Amino acid sequence: MFHVVLYEPEIPPNTGNIIRLCANTGTCLHLIHPLGFRLDDAKLRRAGLDYREWADVQEYGDLDEFLERIRPERLFALSTKGRRCYADADFRPNDALLFGPETRGLPESLLASLPESHRLYVPMKPESRSLNLSNTVALVLYEAWRQNRFSGAVRFG
Numbered sequence: 001m002f003h004v005v006l007y008e009p010e011i012p013p014n015t016g017n018i019i020r021l022c023a024n025t026g027t028c029l030h031l032i033h034p035l036g037f038r039l040d041d042a043k044l045r046r047a048g049l050d051y052r053e054w055a056d057v058q059e060y061g062d063l064d065e066f067l068e069r070i071r072p073e074r075l076f077a078l079s080t081k082g083r084r085c086y087a088d089a090d091f092r093p094n095d096a097l098l099f100g101p102e103t104r105g106l107p108e109s110l111l112a113s114l115p116e117s118h119r120l121y122v123p124m125k126p127e128s129r130s131l132n133l134s135n136t137v138a139l140v141l142y143e144a145w146r147q148n149r150f151s152g153a154v155r156f157g
C-alpha cells in the first residue's frame with residue numbers, strides 16, 4: 001500500500017477527487033493541516049461521493065507528526081522543481097508521495113531537506129506552469145501501483 005500525503009491542500013474538489021482515487025486504489029490518504037476547507041464541505045463530499053466512507057483518510061497537525069506516526073519507507077516529494085522524472089523512480093510498498101498546495105507548491109525548505117532522487121517532477125512542455133493537483137496525484141499513484149503490478153486489484157492481466 002502507498003501513502004498519499006497532501007500538504008495544506010486548499011481546494012475542496014481536488015481533495016474530493018483524491019479521496020475517491022485513494023478509495024479505488026487501496027491507498028491511505030493523509031492530510032497535513034491547515035486545510036483550506038472543512039472535511040464536511042459539501043463541494044468536497046460531492047467530488048468524493050460515497051467513496052469517502054471507504055477511503056482511509058487521516059489528519060495531522062504538521063508533516064513531522066505524519067512521519068512519526070506512519071514511518072513511511074521513503075518520502076517522495078512532487079514538485080515542478082523536482083530533479084528526477086517520476087517515471088524513473090522505483091516505488092515500493094509503504095512509500096509516501098507528498099504533494100503541495102494548489103497556489104503555493106511545497107516550501108523550498110522542505111524540498112531542500114530531501115535527497116534529489118526523492119524530489120520528483122512530471123514532465124511538461126516548456127513555459128508550462130503546473131498540472132492540476134488531483135491529476136498529478138493520479139498520474140504518480142498509478143505509476144507507483146503499475147510498478148507493483150497493481151497489487152490487490154481485481155481484473156489485472
Ligand SMILES: C[S@@+](CC[C@H](N)C(=O)[O-])C[C@H]1O[C@@H](n2cnc3c(N)ncnc32)[C@H](O)[C@@H]1O
Pocket residue numbers: 078079080081082098099100101102103104105106120121122123124129130131132133136
Ligand atoms: C497546482 S500545483 C502548485 C503550483 C506551484 N506554483 C508550484 O510550482 O509548485 C500543486 C501541486 O501539484 C503537484 N504538481 C503539479 N504539477 C507538477 C509537475 N509538473 N511535477 C510535479 N508535481 C507537480 C505538486 O505537488 C504541486 O505542489
